[in-house]
Amino acid sequence: MSISYSRIVPLLLIAIFPGCLPTACAAAETPQEQASALVSKADSETSVIFPEKNEKALADYTSAIKLDPENVKAYWGRAKLYQQEGWRPGASIKAEADFGKAISLDPENDRIYHDRGVFYQEAGETEKAYSDFDKAAELAPYNLFNPLARAELDKELGRFQDEINDRKKVAELGNAGRIYDQIYLTDALTDAGELEEALKVSEETLTAARKDGDPGTIADALARRARVLGLQGNTKGETADFDEALRLAKTSVLAYMDVPLCRLARGAAAERRSDWKRAQDEYTAGLAEGKMRKAQLLVGRSVALAKTGSTAKAQIDLSAAIKEDKSDAANEITHRLLMDKNNLQLLTMRAQAFIALGRYKRAIPDLMALLSTPSPDISQLKLLAQCQMYTGQPLEAEASLLLALGYDKEDTPLNRLSLALAMAAQDKDDAAQTEAQRALPKATKADIQNALRQTKQVQAVMPDVPAVGTIRGLFEKAYAKAR
Secondary structure, eight states: OOOOOHHHHHHHHHHGGGGGGTTSOOOOOOOHHHHHHHHHHHHHHSSSSSEEEEEEHHHHHHHHHOOTTTTTHHHHHHHHHHHHHSSSSTTTHHHHHHHEEEEEHHTTTTHHHHHHHHHHHHHHHHHHHHHHHHHHHHHHHTTHHHHHHHHHHHHHHHHHHHHHHHHHHHHHTTTTTHHHHHHHHHHHHHHOHHHHHHHHHHHHHHHHHHHHHHHHHHHOOOOHOOOOOOOOHHHHHHHHHHHHEEEEEEESTTHHHHHHHHHHHHEEEEHHOHHHHHOOOHHHHHHHSSSSSSHHHHHHHHEEEEEEOOOHHHHHHHHHHHHHHHHHHHHHHHHHHOOTTTHHHHHHHHHHHHHHOOOHHHHHHHHHHHHSSSSTTTTTTHHHHHHHHTTTTTHHHHHHHHHTTTTTTOOOHHHHHHHHHHHHTTTTTHHHHHHHHHHGGGHHHHHHHHHHHHHHHHHHHHHTOOHHHHHHHHHHHHHHHHO
């Protein structure tokens, strides 16, 4: 039987060039396929460096969910994006809801539990974070990132023994071949005061690092042993290790990162000896020599400056640290507070860092601690009230504002407008409007704008309270007239 060229040529063309099929013959994309394509696109758009791209990513995740309401990755991706954009009104509530939906659709996915645990950790929901990390570890017992995340939470909370156990688990899962797992175990042992074991692990780690041959890794291992030796009173050994560590860090391919890390360690050692001038010099050198860890170096230098009475310069450095990297600054301050719990300056700055990050719940305990001191800064009451409102606690916010208003210098139109908002959030419509009407004639345009910003944030957290919408309308009219 013969086959005509008129039939075989099209078949050959289709085999060689499948794209030449007529579009009418191609199967139409299903909603699920369109949703998956949008999720992939959104994943590529999400950016920490260029946050303006996140608007498009957010829209794509939302469109994907409309096309396929059971697309796990769409909820998961959007949750992480809301988490990243924590400063947005209502972002934390939306993130928690999306994480919950993703888990309900894929309850065996350990990575979603892990990511929600990180979200809860950042929000200060410690027990929820531990629960999620434990669940992630149960679902994936050989995934070292689950005990690693728990170890980081242990470190943040000063649970040193728990951290040691988790670090050992990480090292075990990493087959003891990951040098930095051993380095961080050394840190945990040192923080817990188990110096003999810390020295043993640090020496084993240093041997492995020298065998590996990377100058930066050797420098990190040397800095860890130097810290242990210093705490044991071996000043000569500490100095020798630190000197070698700095020399090697400067020869590293990643010197811009390794040198600042070494300077941080040397500065911390100087602080332990109360050599504040040397500490300042180490942190200043780190800022000049590298491009990384600037927030941590600035926090360190601010502490050293404060200890020598340079309060104004210390405040400038702490503000610069928060501007440089809010999250790094908050983490560095948290670590320092484990060793210096009563440092009011650090408590103040950590509260500010948490507020800048949109972690209002985490700022509240710091502000409460500051206000319980013998000579409290009453202006902190305004920040406390703001955090309470943004976390759905309008009754407590009203109490804080009434306390602030009891002081003449705090009886300002803006604080009165904030009080009206706190009343509105409790659905006290008449009282809220009365308070607002009293304050608005004296309020500046900036005051009203500030009050509007607060109102939008509260409305995102408490969208179903009618009085909040009413007070927002009142503020918007006043703002329009103020123009």
